[in-house]
Amino acid sequence: MAEHLLAHSARDGDGLRHGLADHLRGTAWRAGAFGEIFGAGPLAAHCGLVHDVGKGSCEWQRGLIRAESSGGPVGVPHKHAGTWLLDQQGLGILAAVVFGHHGGLPSRARLRAELQFADDHPLVAEAIQRVGEIVPEIHLPGPIALPGWLTEPEAVAADPYALDLLVRMVYSTVVDADFLDTEAHFAAAARAVHPLSAADLVDRYERRRAELLSDANPSPVDGLRQEVYEQAVAAAGGPRGIYRLPAPTGSGKTLAAGGFAVHHARARGLRRVVVAVPFMSITEQNADVYRQLLDRDDEEPVVLEHHSGIDLDGGDANARWQRLAAENWDAPFVVTTTIRLFESLFSNKPAAMRRVHRLAGAVIVLDEVQALPDRLLVPITSALRTLTERFGSTVLLASATQPPFEVLTPLQATPIHEVVAEPKPLYKALNRVRYEWRLDPKPTLAQIAHGVAEQPQALAVVNTTKDANRLHQLVEQHRSALHLSTRMAAAHRRAALVEIKRLLKELEPVLVVSTQLVEAGVDLDFPVGFRAVAPADSMQQAAGRVNRGGRLPYGRVIVFDPEDGNKGVQSLYGAALEATRDRFGPHCAPDDLDALEGYYRARFDFHNVEQAGQEIQTERQAHDFPRVAELFRMIDEWTVPVAVPYGDVEELQRILVHLRSGYPGAGAQLRALRPYLATLPRGAAARAVAEGLAAPIVGDLIEWLGDYHPQRGIEITSPDPQELVF
Structure with a gap:
C-alpha cells in the first residue's frame, strides 16, 4: 500500500525502517532551509521533495526488502521519476539535480537521453502515481518561485555562468539534505546544528x-x-x-x-x-x-x-x-x-x-x-x-x-x-632581507648542503620531495637537520614545526630542509634561508621565513640553481619560471612590487591564461558537468592520502577498522584520522598497493605498510611527472 512506502532499510538496534514520505519531506525541509540563503528556498525544497519519488514503484520496494535480507544493492533504478517530473514542471536543466543525486551531475546531452527513456518507462508513471497519493505536494499547483535574477534576461546575460553555479548550489542542498536525513534515520538522531554563526x-x-x-x-x-x-x-x-x-x-x-x-x-x-x-x-x-x-x-x-x-x-x-x-x-x-x-x-x-x-x-x-x-x-x-x-x-x-x-x-x-x-610604504618598511644569487656556475646539492651546515640556524627550501630527501641526507653528513614534506604525517610535520620553533626561540642550532610547504604562511624566523630557483612569488614567500620578526638589520636569502637537482621544475612552472629569469636576479630582487606586477602580467600572457580557461567556461555554459570536472584539475588531485604509522598506532588501527567496517559515524573517524595522513603521487600509491607496501581503506585512502623514516616519513621513488608535490 502507498502509505507504507519505504525509503531505506531497517536500522540496527530497533529495526525501524525509513518511510518514504518522511524521507522526502525531511529532505525537502533541509534543502529548502539551505537554499533560502541564496534566494532559492522553494526551488531547493521542491527538488528535495521529488528526488526519491522513483522509490515508489512496487519493483523498487520489493528490491529494498530483498536487499535488506541479502545485504546487496536494491538493483532497481529510482532517479528517473523525479527527473521526469521536474522536466515536465518546466525546470529544464535543474532536472539534472535529481538525476545526479547519487552518481553525479550529468551532461545536458545525457539528461535529454534519460528523459526520453523515462517518457515510456512504466515504473516512472507508477512511482509518481503511488507517491502522489501520500505526498501530493510533488505536483506543483503553479509556477515555482525562482531566484529573482533568474527571471531577468539582462541579469542572466550579464553572467552567462550564473545558471551553472545555481544548478551546483541546488544540487548541493539536495545532496546534503538527503545525506543528513538518511544519517538521522540510521543514527536514530539528527545531527545538531551548530549554535553559533x-x-x-x-x-x-x-x-x-x-x-x-x-x-x-x-x-x-x-x-x-x-x-x-x-x-x-x-x-x-x-x-x-x-x-x-x-x-x-x-x-x-x-x-x-x-x-x-x-x-x-x-x-x-x-x-x-x-x-x-x-x-x-x-x-x-x-x-x-x-x-x-x-x-x-x-x-x-x-x-x-x-x-x-x-x-x-x-x-x-x-x-x-x-x-x-x-x-x-x-x-x-x-x-x-x-x-x-x-x-x-x-x-x-x-x-x-x-x-x-x-x-x-x-x-x-x-x-x-x-x-x-x-x-x-x-x-x-x-x-x-x-x-x-x-x-x-x-x-x-x-x-x-x-x-x-x-x-x-x-x-x-x-x-x-x-x-x-x-x-x-608598508612593503618598504617591512623589507628585511637581502638576496644573494648562486646561478652561474650552478652549485651542486652537496655544495649547498655544505653551505647550509656552516650556518648556526638555516632553512633550505627546494621544489620536489626527491630533492628535499636528498638534500636532507647530504646536510646530515655534516650536522643533524630536521625535514618537512607531505611524505610525513600531519602530526609528524606539526611535531617538527614545534621543535623548530623551540630551537629558534631558544637560539639553539637548527637546520631545516623542506619542500615548498614551509614557505607560505608558516610562522618561522631564520637568519638565513636557501631557496632553489623558482617563480618570483615562491622565492619571495620563502624569504618571508627569514628575519620575519625584524630583529636583524637584514636576513640573507641565497637563491641557487642546483646542477644536479630541480629536475622537472621547468615542466611544472613553465612560463612563470621563464618570466622570473627574465626579470629577477642580481639586478632586481623578487620583492620589487612594480617588477612583480610586470612579472604576473607577462606570466599571464605567456600562459595565455584567458584561452587556457575558455574550454572549461564553454562547457559550463553547455552544462556538461562531467566534462568540467574532468578539465578542472589542480595538482593536488594527483596525490592520494596515506595513513601512516606515526604516533598512537593503536588509535590509528581502531580508526581504520571502523572505516573498513562501513558503520555509521565514519565522518567523525575521518576527522580523527587527519593527524596520521601523509600524501603520495597517485601513480606511486598504486604501485605501493600492487607491491604490498600499502592497502586500500575507503575511497582512495590507503594504509602504508612499508617503512616510515623517523625524520623524512615515507621514502619511495617515483617516475611520476607529478613527483613535484609538497
Whole structure:
C-alpha cells in the first residue's frame, strides 16, 4: 500500500525502517532551509521533495526488502521519476539535480537521453502515481518561485555562468539534505546544528587576540602589524564583494584576514567563514591559530579543519556510509585547502559537492592566492564573481605577492575593494632581507648542503620531495637537520614545526630542509634561508621565513640553481619560471612590487591564461558537468592520502577498522584520522598497493605498510611527472 512506502532499510538496534514520505519531506525541509540563503528556498525544497519519488514503484520496494535480507544493492533504478517530473514542471536543466543525486551531475546531452527513456518507462508513471497519493505536494499547483535574477534576461546575460553555479548550489542542498536525513534515520538522531554563526565570533576573537599579543615576545614590526589589522577591521564594514589584502610576509596577515572575516560577517549578517590555503601545512598552522582565538574547552568546537582530500565519490555507489562521511562544512569557521574549495565548485560528484551551498552567504578568505594555477584562473575568478554577485558571499584575496587578477576578463568590470590603501610604504618598511644569487656556475646539492651546515640556524627550501630527501641526507653528513614534506604525517610535520620553533626561540642550532610547504604562511624566523630557483612569488614567500620578526638589520636569502637537482621544475612552472629569469636576479630582487606586477602580467600572457580557461567556461555554459570536472584539475588531485604509522598506532588501527567496517559515524573517524595522513603521487600509491607496501581503506585512502623514516616519513621513488608535490 502507498502509505507504507519505504525509503531505506531497517536500522540496527530497533529495526525501524525509513518511510518514504518522511524521507522526502525531511529532505525537502533541509534543502529548502539551505537554499533560502541564496534566494532559492522553494526551488531547493521542491527538488528535495521529488528526488526519491522513483522509490515508489512496487519493483523498487520489493528490491529494498530483498536487499535488506541479502545485504546487496536494491538493483532497481529510482532517479528517473523525479527527473521526469521536474522536466515536465518546466525546470529544464535543474532536472539534472535529481538525476545526479547519487552518481553525479550529468551532461545536458545525457539528461535529454534519460528523459526520453523515462517518457515510456512504466515504473516512472507508477512511482509518481503511488507517491502522489501520500505526498501530493510533488505536483506543483503553479509556477515555482525562482531566484529573482533568474527571471531577468539582462541579469542572466550579464553572467552567462550564473545558471551553472545555481544548478551546483541546488544540487548541493539536495545532496546534503538527503545525506543528513538518511544519517538521522540510521543514527536514530539528527545531527545538531551548530549554535553559533560567524557573526557571533567577533567578541571572542578580539578578546583572545589581545591576550595572545600580550603574551607574545615584542617585535620591532608589532606597530606595522597593528596598522594592517586596523585597516582590515575598518574595511570589514564595507559592502559584500571582492576585497584584496596585500600584506608583506610577517605583517600579521593570518590575524588580519581572520579579523576582517569575523567583523565583516557581523556587519553583513553572514553565517560562515571559509579560509582556503594552498598547502596542508598552512591549514594545520592556521587552524591552530584560529582555534586559539575561537574555540573554548567547554563548548562545541567552532573551527573545522578539512584538508584530508579522501575521495569518497569513487568505488561502490551503494557504499552508503562512505558517502555520508563526506565533509559538509557544518561549522561557523572552516579552514581548508584551495583544492578542496574549488574541487567542490567544479566537481560533479555528490560527496565533493555536498558542501558547495555552505559557500553562499559566507566570507571566503583565499590566502596565498598567488599559488592558484594560471590555467584555471579564468573559471576560478568567474566563479568568485558569481558567488559575490548572485549568492551573497564576500571574497578576500590575501597574499604578500598579489597577482593583478583585475586584468582577467571575469573581474575587469567588477570592483575590487582595497583593504590596504597604500601598500608600497608598508612593503618598504617591512623589507628585511637581502638576496644573494648562486646561478652561474650552478652549485651542486652537496655544495649547498655544505653551505647550509656552516650556518648556526638555516632553512633550505627546494621544489620536489626527491630533492628535499636528498638534500636532507647530504646536510646530515655534516650536522643533524630536521625535514618537512607531505611524505610525513600531519602530526609528524606539526611535531617538527614545534621543535623548530623551540630551537629558534631558544637560539639553539637548527637546520631545516623542506619542500615548498614551509614557505607560505608558516610562522618561522631564520637568519638565513636557501631557496632553489623558482617563480618570483615562491622565492619571495620563502624569504618571508627569514628575519620575519625584524630583529636583524637584514636576513640573507641565497637563491641557487642546483646542477644536479630541480629536475622537472621547468615542466611544472613553465612560463612563470621563464618570466622570473627574465626579470629577477642580481639586478632586481623578487620583492620589487612594480617588477612583480610586470612579472604576473607577462606570466599571464605567456600562459595565455584567458584561452587556457575558455574550454572549461564553454562547457559550463553547455552544462556538461562531467566534462568540467574532468578539465578542472589542480595538482593536488594527483596525490592520494596515506595513513601512516606515526604516533598512537593503536588509535590509528581502531580508526581504520571502523572505516573498513562501513558503520555509521565514519565522518567523525575521518576527522580523527587527519593527524596520521601523509600524501603520495597517485601513480606511486598504486604501485605501493600492487607491491604490498600499502592497502586500500575507503575511497582512495590507503594504509602504508612499508617503512616510515623517523625524520623524512615515507621514502619511495617515483617516475611520476607529478613527483613535484609538497
